[in-house]
Amino acid sequence: EAQVTQNPRYLITVTGKKLTVTCSQNMNHEYMSWYRQDPGLGLRQIYYSMNVEVTDKGDVPEGYKVSRKEKRNFPLILESPSPNQTSLYFCASSGAYDQPQHFGDGTRLSIL
Amino acid sequence: GIQVEQSPPDLILQEGANSTLRCNFSDSVNNLQWFHQNPWGQLINLFYIPSGTKQNGRLSATTVATERYSLLYISSSQTTDSGVYFCAATSADSGTYKYIFGTGTRLKVLA
Numbered sequence: 001e002a003q004v005t006q007n008p009r010y011l012i013t014v015t016g017k018k019l020t021v022t023c024s025q026n027m028n029h030e031y032m033s034w035y036r037q038d039p040g041l042g043l044r045q046i047y048y049s050m051n052v053e054v055t056d057k058g059d060v061p062e063g064y065k066v067s068r069k070e071k072r073n074f075p076l077i078l079e080s081p082s083p084n085q086t087s088l089y090f091c092a093s094s095g096a097y098d099q100p101q102h103f104g105d106g107t108r109l110s111i112l
Numbered sequence: 113g114i115q116v117e118q119s120p121p122d123l124i125l126q127e128g129a130n131s132t133l134r135c136n137f138s139d140s141v142n143n144l145q146w147f148h149q150n151p152w153g154q155l156i157n158l159f160y161i162p163s164g165t166k167q168n169g170r171l172s173a174t175t176v177a178t179e180r181y182s183l184l185y186i187s188s189s190q191t192t193d194s195g196v197y198f199c200a201a202t203s204a205d206s207g208t209y210k211y212i213f214g215t216g217t218r219l220k221v222l223a
Contacts, residue, residue: 033211042198042215050209058210059113090155097202097209098143098162103155 002027006091006104013081014112021076021107023091031094032074033058033101034066036087043090049074050097081111114139114203118214125221130187133217135199137180142204144175146184149196149216158184158197189221 004025013019025032033048035058045058047066055068063085065077074093078085091104115138125131135144146158159166159173161182166173170189175182186193200213 031209035213040215043200043213045210045212048210056208056210059212088153092155100145100157100160101147101200101211102157103147106153106155 002102004091004093004102004104006089006107008107009105010108012110012112015082016080019078019081019109021078021089021091021109023074023076023104024072025074025091025093025102026072027093027095027102028071029093029095029102030071031097031099031101032068033092034064034074034076035090035092036060036085037090037106038087046076046089048097078109081109083111085109086111113206114141114201114212116199116201116212116214118197118199118217120217121215122218123220125189125219127189127191127221127223129189129221130185131189131219133184133186133197133219135182135184135214137201140180140204141177141201143211144177144182144199144201145211146173146182147198147200148193149198151195155198186219189219191221191223194219194221 034046035043049055049068089107092101094101117136172185196216
């Protein structure tokens with residue numbers, strides 16, 4: 001089954017404790033991205049990756065890092081999480097930037 | 113950067129009614145897409161529609177890129193259509209490939 005898989009689905013942690021949210025897709029997609037969703041703000045793109053060689057900032061990259069060492073995986077790293085990063089996070093992938101995006105089921109992060 | 117405005121922000125319909133959701137852009141865009149977020153939070157791609165008209169069952173979408181808007185039509189609405197509808201696009205002039213989302217239209221269909 002074609003899918004985008006995120007883990008964990010839920011996480012409660014404390015300020016400053018490094019965490020990684022994994023994202024994996026099995027569709028051989030080139031374009032992958034991370035979004036955060038906050039009430040009243042819609043979805044905002046954090047980072048995107050055109051392919052394993054090109055990664056670029058979205059609208060809200062501060063406090064986040066990403067890595068694209070292989071085509072299928074695109075982890076989101078919060079090296080020193082803060083409470084303002086409490087949010088619902090989505091990973092998405094598409095064949096290319098100009099093709100339909102497919103989303104994972106989301107990861108709800110709470111940072112105390 | 114481009115601004116994406118969706119209207120109406122909220123919509124309540126009786127089952128069987130038709131509706132039109134609108135997405136306006138402040139500047140030229142590419143790669144317009146429509147998504148549905150169901151009540152369980154899952155985001156489903158409805159249409160990739162940079163221009164023209166597409167139909168999929170009871171849903172159809174039209175994008176008029178030269179006039180900077182896109183419309184999503186829902187006919188004979190069902191309770192399963194409830195949720196939030198988002199449009200998203202990339203800027204045609206920025207030289208980047210990042211997506212900007214609207215803040216959504218929240219639809220509730222009553223049985």
